[in-house]
Amino acid sequence: MSFLIVLASLCFLMFVAYRGYSVILFAPIAALGAVLLTDPTLVAPMFTGLFMDKMVGFVKAYFPIFLLGAIFGKVIELSGFSKAIVASVIKFIGSxxxxxxxxxxxxxxxxxxxSLFVVVFAVYPFAAELFKQGGIPKRLIPGTIALGAFTFTMDSLPGTPQIQNIIPTTFFKTNIYAAPILGTLGAIFIFVVGIAYLEWCRRRAMAAGEGYGTSLVNEPAPFEHEKLAHPFIAILPLILVGVMNYVFTKTIPLIYGESHSFVPAVIGKAAPVVQQIKSVYSLWAVEGALLIGIAAVFIFAGRTVIKTFAEGSKSAVAGALLATMNTASEYGFGAIIAALPGFLVVAQALSSIPNPLINEAITVTALAGITGSASGGMGIALAAMAETFVQNAQAAGIPLEVFHRVAAMASGGMDTLPHNGAVITLLAVTGLTHRQSYKDIFAITCIKTTAVFFVIAVYYLTGLV
Structure with a gap:
């Protein structure tokens, strides 16, 4: 019975997310409903002592990254740099x-x-123009954008500053460059197989005489070839984020050591505040790199950005708050579910999978699929089972860097089920429906999920990290 309660809670949250209701509202309802059916006396204590504690902890750790990432994406958009990058790549590769x-x-x-949400809005007009010129069905645009934005650069390539690659650092005490060889090989696998699939779809459509399509909605205005920034200037802030992220990752531990303490300048005696550096230096590195990226945009395009920054920054902050609270609510939900007796059945079933990396991959991708969120599903899985994963790693002699990469990649696997927020946004922006385009997104999802097990196989065959 306890297992059915947990399952019902998970299904309820998945259902309301699919129907478009706010996870911020319904995650605590789903979690506390499961507590009510298990032990009514624990509803209030679990809400305050567990749900809110974990939710606030997530916001404390990750909100600066969500906020700075949203601001960075917005200034890249407002400056026209995103248009310049898109136009330059298309010119170089060929329309x-x-x-x-x-x-x-x-x-x-x-x-x-x-942010991948910003990428969807920025790239869609160019994709529509190119697909129309090439006679490629518009229905393939969502799958194409999903491959580029939701897969190998989201969590596979080492050093990516996306949140899915950052969350494992706090559980495994790794950094965002964990398992660089495995991550790169996984990215190559996803890119090659994904492109092969989409090109196969294009050739089939052309053989069938299918064109771009007619009677379509949300068609963007024709691209205006206004004067754009030089490609090098446009891409420089992105390069700076990557370079400074690496520099800060290496230098922060050297500067601060294992821990750093200070005494607040207040009247009277105050206990020193001690910050353990190992648990936060990866977060600090990303935050510092994003600040430098934002500053670079203002240096090169300050006049252009300032004109619309007031309104643009409001939407960026609102988006960052919404994304943070959505994920934090799912994080709190996972903490409560993991504390219920019914979760023991799930944990025992998953623990019956003997291979520790496959165990982790299936656990993370299953919960990401159920919640419809890569970061939320991974947060639930790692909050509940990180200690078990660490013990398994130590017992099997597997570096925690490998567990980091597998968790990150698995989170971006089955998370793109129909109720996923990014999928719903992508289809809404492109003016297409699940019936028209979801099968291609799902194919990319399957390729991404397969890549996780490809990486695990490579590790066991070669020992590469």
Whole structure:
């Protein structure tokens, strides 16, 4: 019975998310409903002592990254740098190679620190123009953008500043460059197989005489070839984010050591505040790199950005708050579910999978699929089972860097089920429906999930990290 309560709570949250209701509202309702059915006396204590504690802890750790990432993406958009990057990549690769051009553009933007939601809005007009010119069905645009923005640059490539690659650092005490060889091989696998699939779809459509389509909605205005920034200037802030992220990752531990303490300047005696550096230096590195990226945009395009920054920053802050609270609510939900007796059944079932890396991959990707969120599902899985994963790693002699990379990549696997927020946003922006385009997004999802097990196989066969 306890297992059915947990399952019902998970299904309820998945259902309301699919129907478009706010996870911020319904995550605590789903979690506390499960507590009510298990032990009514624990509803209030679990809400205050567990749900809110974990939720606030997530906000404390990750809100600065969500906020700075949203501001960085917005100033890249307001400055016109995103348009310049897109136009330059298309010019270099060729408009005839529309699919690979759009995938590369999305990859550059997301690996440079731009939010995948911003990437969808920034790239769609160019994708529509190229697909129309090439006679490629519009229905393939969502799958193409998903491959570029939701896969290899989101959590596979080492050093990506996306949140899915940052969350494991706090559980495994790693950094965002964990398992660089495995991550790179996984990214290559996803890119090659994904492009092959989308090109196969394009050739089939052309053989069937299918064109771009008619009677379509949300068609963007024709692209205006206004004067754009020089490509090097446009991409420089993204390069700076990547370079400074690496520099800060290496230098912060050297500067601060294992821990750093200070005494607040207040009247009377105050206990020193001690900050353990190992648990936060990866977060500090990303935050510092994003600040430098934002500053670079203002240096090169300050006049252009300032004109619309007041309104633009409001939408960026609102988006950052919403994204943070959505994920934090799912994080609190996971903490409560993991504390219920019914979760023991799930944990025991998952623990019956003997291989520790496959165990972790299935756990993370299953919960990401159920919640419809890569970061939320991974947060639930790691909050509940990180200690078990660490023990398994130590027992099997597997570096925690490998567990980091597997968790990150698995989170971006089955998370893109129909109720995923990014999928719903992508289809809404492109004016397409699940019926028209979801099968291609799902195919990319399957490729991404397969890549996790490809990486695990490579590790066991070669020992590469």
């Amino acid at each position: 005839s190679r529309a699919i690979i051009s759009i995938v590369i553009v999305c990859g550059i933007l997301t690996y440079g620190g731009v």
